[in-house]
Amino acid sequence: MSWRAPSEVFPVSAERRVVLSLWAEKMPSASCDTLLDDIEDIVLQGDLKPQDRHSARKHVVPKARKRNTQKYLQEENSPPSDSTIPGIQKIWMRTWGCSHNNSDGEYMAGQLAAYGYEITENASDADLWLLNSCTVKNPAEDHFRNSIKKAQEENKKIVLAGCVPQAQPRQDYLKGLSIIGVQQIDRVVEVVEETIKGHSVRLLGQKKNNGKRLGGARLDLPKIRKNPLIEIISINTGCLNACTYCKTKHARGNLASYPIDELVERAKQSFQEGVCEIWLTSEDTGAYGRDIGTSLPALLWKLVEVIPEGAMLRLGMTNPPYISEHLEEMAKILNHPRVYAFLHIPVQSASDTVLMEMKREYCVADFKRVVDFLKEKVPGITLATDIICGFPGETDQDFQETVKLVEEYKFPSLFINQFYPRPGTPAAKMAQVPAQVKKQRTKDLSRVFHSYNPYDHKIGERQQVLVTEESFDSKFYVAHNRFYEQVLVPKNPTFMGKMIEVDIYESGKHFMKGQPVSDAKVYTPSINKPLAKGEVSGLTERERDGHKERENLKQGPHPARGPAQHSIPRPQDHNPG
Template sequence: MDYLKGLSVIGVQQIDRVVEVVDEAVKGHSVRLLGQKKDNGKRLGGARLDLPKIRKNPLIEIISINTGCLNACTYCKTKHARGDLASYPIHELVERAEQSFQEGVCEIWLTSEDTGAYGRDIGTDLPSLLWELVEVIPEGAMLRLGMTNPPYILEHLEEMARILSHPRVYAFLHVPVQSASDSVLMDMKREYCAADFRRVVDFLKDKVPGITIATDIICGFPGETDADFQETLELVKDYRFPSLFINQFYPRPGTPAAKCEQVPAHVKKQRTKQLSQLFHSYNPYDHKVGERQQVLVTEESFDGQYLVAHNKYYEQVLVPKSLEFRGKMMEVDIYEAGKHFMKGRLVDAARVLSASIARPLEKGEVSGLTVEFATPRQNGIPDCHAPPQLVSQLWGLDKEALKMWSVGLLILTIVIAYTMEKLQ
């Protein structure tokens, strides 16, 4: 491709080698690192978990537990970019969590293309990882599990119900259904039927009372009939999901679904509108007004008027804005409810928990700065004898410099993603 001639390109699996690529590019060399990471022929999870980074929110640590996936959905390009499933070892994930808590983090999010598939490539499974992580979560901190597809959670339902009932794990699960029509699911190659999804939701709602189930739905997938869409509407009516991500189908170039006969644009638009109207026709939190809830405060609302907290079910609760509340777990009385949130008042004389013995990092402060990364290098080799004051100078950047560094890395990531899209 002529437009890439002379350019250096780095793939998503090699992002931790960006410094090497930049060094070579500065010397005038063209570098291509697009392959997957392997050790003795076995694919690795991706970039190292212990790389220094700057958290967007110093109170929240986001940990990717695996990359790639086992599916071959006909509408998705993730498999093209990420490849097959590659899981990080349990001990590395636990170490990263422990380090995060030592840096003042009070909430951990586990993410991946499909958390439910974790460990299938390395001889373990998601419940095994979660039980190990639960052991290191301090009082006053919480763990949130990311998206999992129905097929990989079905065989662990009993175990998952016990984990989601743990007081330091949010009773929340994101399980995308995409459609309630078995015909559409088959065309999507989703590897489950609507009954499987219902079984997951029904079981967890029974065993974990109050659990929040979030889901995704695609409107207007190729071949979707009015009858197919009606089945999806009925599913939403039955479960009244408090969190529903509605997507109008868009054909991604290079995917099998893009080659199929498309549903007319006006039909897709109408179905999206109809589903959105159904979703906004009910208020999931009205019955909770008057309840007393324990919440963990982690961030500020978009309008800057409140602090944002979440209760055990990862439902959003807005509390009065006071900096001393951030990172704290407290009791509130719910006095108002909206479509996507509740509002709470701090209970007088209530116990306030701080999750960590360490203070949170300042916004923009570098996390995970080990000796390897904190020391200057001589010909690419860490100089372990560098004086401490030099290390401090190298990494004692002001907030504006760190912000510019972060923006630069973000732009680089966007360029990489765009390039990968073009290469497909």
């Protein structure tokens, strides 16, 4: 059976029907059972007909219903007055965590803006807060929890997203709040619309096609890139590991990869919109394709074919077990002129005993073999890694082995994390290292890391760098060289999005400073002009014109508008066929 819009399965309001048809014509086919399991219906009392519901706007009483294959929760709330019209409110978004989470946040912002909501940077001015969470460490969840409390104190509508509510939706502090699951971000407009009306809805199901789990929402959804020059593409979700400390696995699940052709199309679309740098991200890029009969090198070779000259590709984190299977091919790819010679390979500990307790599925010798091979075959490569200090059972000797590894390899990029026991993980039940010991080990390793400067020997070099952003202090532009090493350059607007030649004259722990060569040519990548900051990607010219017209209407003395009160073209009205 072909995919059917939710409005064909059970009655919904006229406004909501517009949203539900948003990109229906592009959805993959699925069985009726699969569809019904993934639909979030709101059951009304005394309102059996859709036309009655739309005209009378009767009170809605959500009805809880158990699901067999997905966690489903529905809270009761009193509906707002009839004057609340979704699609005209201001929304403030906050995202914590990894590149994958940031990409999800960009997609949600794009869909909401395309529908007519205003994405604001002023939290106090917003009608609704959309909080996109990270569950990796306790501090990130603490910030998330505090933001929920603040939103409630300020009487804001709240929608929660990300790994925290996906992994543990029944936590007390989440009670009564709307949740959009990590694989349901293409339905964020529905959730926001119902939340603004006063309902609490939760979409936590998995995307499936003929019973097979998909990588997630479609890649060609509207998006607002935080940096119009950088596109973050999630190539897969989940992983194949079962690390005892990891809470993310509870949210993202097992490995599910996007097909190569969809990823290549997304890259091509991004370049057409002026992107000059693509980041490939996932929980483990090295495992890509194992669930669909392909591999990471196969994907990368297809992608480099479509990267324009002057644009660059950066590969995200990969764990040692899977990248080790493709070392020869990976070395060739990392030597490609349009691929950064950079790889992030977490080791977590240099003690085999600790790695076994973590269930990392490799030993220290395996990690060293990968690092040594890449350093030999890709001269100058930047290798980043992660280390956890104070994992349960870690002895002083275990820790000293980790210190020796850092002293030996002098990683230019090292992420040092104090261990935090995450609820529901096996490591949380293990005998814990005393808090003071964990803190001291974290300080000791940080001291070792800061004892060397990885870039001193590069002073005097002439490098070609790609300029993509502004520094945090707004004093410089930030560029990266062939090895994805950070180079600060003067703020000349003509440099942004371009490749320039610089002479390195200074270095710090995490950066170099470069002076543009006076007679050097500024190379412009063979791509289109970038979108403006805050502009929605993935729209046709007709849709983009409609979006701009709606924004202009908001500035004037126009009456409140709802989805049924104007005829400006919207993305959900577009039918490519």
